Amino acid sequence: MSTPHISAAPGDFAETVLMPGDPLRAQYIAEHFLDDAKQVTSVRNMFGFTGTYKGKPVSIMGSGMGIPSMSIYARELIVSFGVKNIIRIGTCGGIAQDTKIRDVIFAQGASTDSNVNRARISGYDYAAIADFGLLENGVRAARDLGIDAKVGNVFTTDTFYQADGSFYEQLNKLGVLAVDMETAGLYGVAAEYGAKAMALFTVSDHVITGEATPAEERQSTFNEMVKIALESI
Ligand SMILES: O=P(O)(O)O[C@H]1O[C@H](CO)[C@@H](O)[C@H]1O
Numbered sequence: 001m002s003t004p005h006i007s008a009a010p011g012d013f014a015e016t017v018l019m020p021g022d023p024l025r026a027q028y029i030a031e032h033f034l035d036d037a038k039q040v041t042s043v044r045n046m047f048g049f050t051g052t053y054k055g056k057p058v059s060i061m062g063s064g065m066g067i068p069s070m071s072i073y074a075r076e077l078i079v080s081f082g083v084k085n086i087i088r089i090g091t092c093g094g095i096a097q098d099t100k101i102r103d104v105i106f107a108q109g110a111s112t113d114s115n116v117n118r119a120r121i122s123g124y125d126y127a128a129i130a131d132f133g134l135l136e137n138g139v140r141a142a143r144d145l146g147i148d149a150k151v152g153n154v155f156t157t158d159t160f161y162q163a164d165g166s167f168y169e170q171l172n173k174l175g176v177l178a179v180d181m182e183t184a185g186l187y188g189v190a191a192e193y194g195a196k197a198m199a200l201f202t203v204s205d206h207v208i209t210g211e212a213t214p215a216e217e218r219q220s221t222f223n224e225m226v227k228i229a230l231e232s233i
């Protein structure tokens with residue numbers, strides 16, 4: 001079976017798919033964390049893999065950057081490949097003062113400057129939220145691993161390079177923890193097509209203080225988040 005953006009056979013994807021933005025991270029996770037991983041799609045180099053983690057089937061696939069890219073893959077995975085749970089594992093920019101680089105953040109809800117969710121309900125605001133069960137399992141897995149993760153509202157933006165940095169101060173005043181570029185779209189697609197979704201991130205940089213994770217540390221902090229996501233399944 002093929003969709004415009006995924007070339008795989010029926011049954012090639014597990015019911016649960018972990019989605020980092022970067023397809024090479026998907027490959028890294030498949031190679032380092034899964035048993036018996038096999039590549040199931042590579043259209044546009046958006047690699048997808050299926051294997052097992054502690055005996056449980058799981059797939060990993062890149063989402064690309066931004067709501068449009070994530071929405072295409074999430075919709076095709078759910079509607080055409082029977083995927084039931086999508087867990088985004090990404091990086092984010094910290095906003096809240098007590099959000100530090102390397103922290104792990106769970107997106108309980110995702111506000112956005114995108115119009116995609118309003119378009120789903122006649123122009124009204126839609127509260128894009130994580131599936132509670134996936135969120136609960138994720139937070140529990142983090143606790144069990146001794147990782148002090150934060151849980152709260154994030155902001156999904158279409159604009160990585162904001163014209164006016166004071167925008168982040170407004171988000172900060174409203175208690176928004178961090179910024180990413182896919183989560184509100186993922187939560188909307190999952191709701192529309194009857195699947196479950198949840199997102200967690202590693203803070204790679206702080207958009208107010210300018211602090212950033214040194215390149216050599218990015219992999220190890222990223223690994224912690226992957227472990228949380230896999231243990232939560
Ligand atoms: O690390 P990923 O998952 O790609 O996530 C973040 O990084 C990208 C921007 O650099 C955006 O996709 C943003 O959401």
Ligand SMILES: O=c1cc[nH]c(=O)[nH]1
Nearest residue numbers: 091092093179180181
């Ligand atoms: O979307 C993102 C991800 C990381 N850092 C940012 O500033 N934005």
